[in-house]
Amino acid sequence: MATSIKKLPDIEQVLSGNGACGGCPATMGLRMVGKALGPNAIMLLTPSCSVASMGMTPKLGYNWPCINITFASAGSSASGIANAVEIMKEKGRFQGELPTVFTWVGDGGTYDIGFQALSAAAERNDNFIFFCYNNEAYSNTGVQRSGATPRGTFTTTTPTGKRQPKKNMALLMLEHHIPYVATATVAYPGDLYDKVLKAKSIPGMKYIEILAPCYLGWQFDMHDTVQMSRMAVRSGAWLLWEAENGKISFSNPSASIISGKKAAESVDDYVMKQGRFNRLLKGPDAAQRIAEIQGDINREIAFMRERAKIVY
């Protein structure tokens, strides 16, 4: 069982009054990350909403040492810091416990421009946690498509709906043979908290991706952030899983969907509640387009069910 809400620690690393939109799923997720990591950590960001949210010089909305770096380089810069603090500790120039080095990067900085540096850092198994908060588009620049944008989505650069499915990024990271990979989302804070706590205790490269439903990009009411996150999981559009040393396990409600104990909810409710889909789903080909979206989800469920059976 995931840690219950009442047992989550008090500590707040995300400070009130930061620059994020109301109802922001990224700060919501980052709050949970902060509760698991605590203050002894170094944070890297690349251009994204969370940089816009953190406040302008000289004010900082996060209670960590942070560095904003070039967009393509979260993976390599995190390697630089992880190696720097380790060698300085060895040489007696870094006092105290070694900090957790982590990145906090959007889906653009993970799936697209940052993929090369991330892939290489994973292959080197450098010691840090790479967090991707995935709002399935370039929300900070006004909602353009990314490699994480699902098929059928309206963005400003896919004005008739994206024609291609998204990548399965977490699975790609798993195939880098890193010791820990997990997916999470904001509606399940205990699950997220536990995964971060586990990642923190494992040396080497860890990848955690957090689905972050963005009311602005997805076009729903901002008080529904958590509800949308929950619906993504219940429909199977987002699967909650983790893999320690390559062995995949699912957490609920995804576990029940994978095992077949409980059918995934139909995707209709999920997509029709979001302007990014429903504005395109009112035409004569609506049924076919919803079927395509459902088809992608079914494929991922079937694939991950079988992939989880491979243990090496």
Next chain:
Amino acid sequence: MKAAQVIMATGNNAAALAVKSARVDVVPGYPITPQTSIMEAVAAMVENGELNARFIPVEGEHSVLAAAVAASAAGARVFTATSANGLLYMHEVLHMASGGRLPVVMCNVNRGIFAPWTLWADHQDSMAQRDTGWIQYHCSSNQEVFNTILQAFRVAEQINLPVMVNFDGFAISHCLMPLTLPPQEDIDRFLPPHEPGWRLDPAHPSSFSNVTVASEYAPFRQMLSDDIMASVPLVKEAAQEYKEITGMWDGDTIDTYRLEDAEVVAFAVNSMAAELRLSVDILLEQGIRAGLLRPRLYLPFPSEDIIQALPQNAQVMVLDRNYNFGHPGGILAAELKSALFGRRNDITVKNRVMGIGGIDLTRRFMAAEIRAMMEE
């Protein structure tokens, strides 16, 4: 007291040995000809325990410098090296290093730029990075490469600026020359441990480079510009103190040869400037009062020192191993004219571009070129 040791080393070996002597903490690296053997040597020294550092074999030059600046922000002493297209690929991060005031030291082993592909030396790569806010040294011998890397760390860490140490591919990087290695305790005296005023530290959380409003941004950029200029005395002081400790001298911001009463002054950087000393000897034998002025520091451009050093009414023959596209001739000539304008109206500046893509520059060839330029 231990004596200095003399060995035979290539320029790239000399660079790697300087990295070891500087007790560098972190070296991200990626192969590119003709720089590769620096990274190979550093990786080997880290592996066999000669150098207590972390070598990070990243996947491309953009990541090389991204890892370097981040490690530097964490408080480590950081070195890396590259060449040509690798340097161009770093362009974005070069700006981050200078704007972020991160004292990374990087060797650029000069090589011509694609397209078409070439492997051999010219100076288009480093000079194309003129406006990135890095201090740039250009070296003319293996020994100078070694000495300059140590001086570069000292200057970089004093003024919080990144420093590029340039030297020619193959002519320096791959040629063996005698190399004097001063005793480590002398080097430790010259280059104290790196203690940055600010670093990423969980005990004192602070953030580096949030979005900055114009009224805050502009003063930081002004300070960057001012501090690059303010590095000149530090460069001189480093050269002077290095000389006092090790007895070795490569010039400070500039290096000169037979300049005092010269009527014709050869003006060039890197290995061709070493060869030009011999060209000067040829010209002297021919009865021409020739001399040499080599800017060892390309950026900040040592205008004042050049203005002071040039003899009255000299003709300066600028031999550029690069193009100043959109203008006739090369970049050094444009820099020199800009420095002299309104200050030394007695000086004539003439310019030729040569040695592009590694074309061999012999003493006789350059002496003949200078003679021909005198007739222009």
Next chain:
Amino acid sequence: MKSVTKAYQPISWPMKGAGGDTGSWRTHRPVVDTEKCTKCQFCWAFCPEAVIDRKEITIDYRYCKGCGVCAAECPTGAISMEMEE
């Protein structure tokens, strides 16, 4: 550290209100009905802004942006969103 005499880099320091007094963004304010509240802390856990006191279930209106997630997630309907003046 803070003893730095010259700030070479654009450095920022942690503080509440890095985005200003973000309570001014609000169009609706969450109001807690203490009769209905069971102190389950769901509102506290889901608040993106960390403005809810988990023990007292009180809200820091200086920074609360009024997103309404707390009201939407409250299992007993104890939080209502009331129009700001």
